[in-house]
Amino acid sequence: MRVLPVGDDGLLVEVSSGDHAQALHAELLRRRAEGSLTVRDIVPAARTVLLDGLTDALRLASELAAAAVPPAPPRAGEVVELPVRYDGPDLADVAALWGVSEREVARVHAGTEFRVAFCGFAPGFGYLTGLPPRYDVPRRPTPRTAVPAGSVALAGPYTGVYPHASPGGWQLIGSTDAVLWDHARVPAALLAPGTRVRFVPVRADHQGPVVGHR
Numbered sequence: 001m002r003v004l005p006v007g008d009d010g011l012l013v014e015v016s017s018g019d020h021a022q023a024l025h026a027e028l029l030r031r032r033a034e035g036s037l038t039v040r041d042i043v044p045a046a047r048t049v050l051l052d053g054l055t056d057a058l059r060l061a062s063e064l065a066a067a068a069v070p071p072a073p074p075r076a077g078e079v080v081e082l083p084v085r086y087d088g089p090d091l092a093d094v095a096a097l098w099g100v101s102e103r104e105v106a107r108v109h110a111g112t113e114f115r116v117a118f119c120g121f122a123p124g125f126g127y128l129t130g131l132p133p134r135y136d137v138p139r140r141p142t143p144r145t146a147v148p149a150g151s152v153a154l155a156g157p158y159t160g161v162y163p164h165a166s167p168g169g170w171q172l173i174g175s176t177d178a179v180l181w182d183h184a185r186v187p188a189a190l191l192a193p194g195t196r197v198r199f200v201p202v203r204a205d206h207q208g209p210v211v212g213h214r
Helices: 018-034 057-066 091-098 102-110
Strands: 002-006 010-014 041-044 048-052 079-084 114-119 126-129 144-147 151-155 158-161 166-168 171-175 196-201
Touching: 002 057, 010 057, 018 041, 018 048, 018 114, 041 114, 091 102, 091 171, 102 171, 102 196
Parallel strands: 079 196
Antiparallel strands: 002 010, 010 048, 041 048, 114 126, 114 196, 126 158, 144 166, 151 158, 151 171
């Protein structure tokens, strides 16, 4: 673990893995909730956690550098369910990379409970972890200039859903009508770090509710 100062009241904590970053994020949230940590923002990323608005950055930096972070606690809270049509243009390519059928890709993906590790790239875009490492896939050699909103995609160890139409190089395996980012909603982002997520297969003509919790 490496702890770097950011401005007068911030720290950037670098760790060795995504699992370590998620565990550190969970521990810092726990400390803030119990009142032992005063901080304005805690922002996780792939292998870092940024803390901003600390009241005693120097003390916390020394403590973190010497501390062992406990594993992240078991997943808790409601599960956000996202309906998905497994109809993406890269579904066959992903099936070939996995060495399975397209139907098996859908079965494995829908049978996994994901967790939002961190958010970025675009408002409402969450980097979801949960698939075993053997299902990691590379980004496309040539990114698309336009990926439709609602595209469900894979890249490396992550699953993501494009909240708006944008360029992108991830492998597209499906699509959803769920609204990932809505300025009129509080909070505007449907997914936040730590959120549990499941993808629920639907038919192409599905007209029912597009998102639910359980």
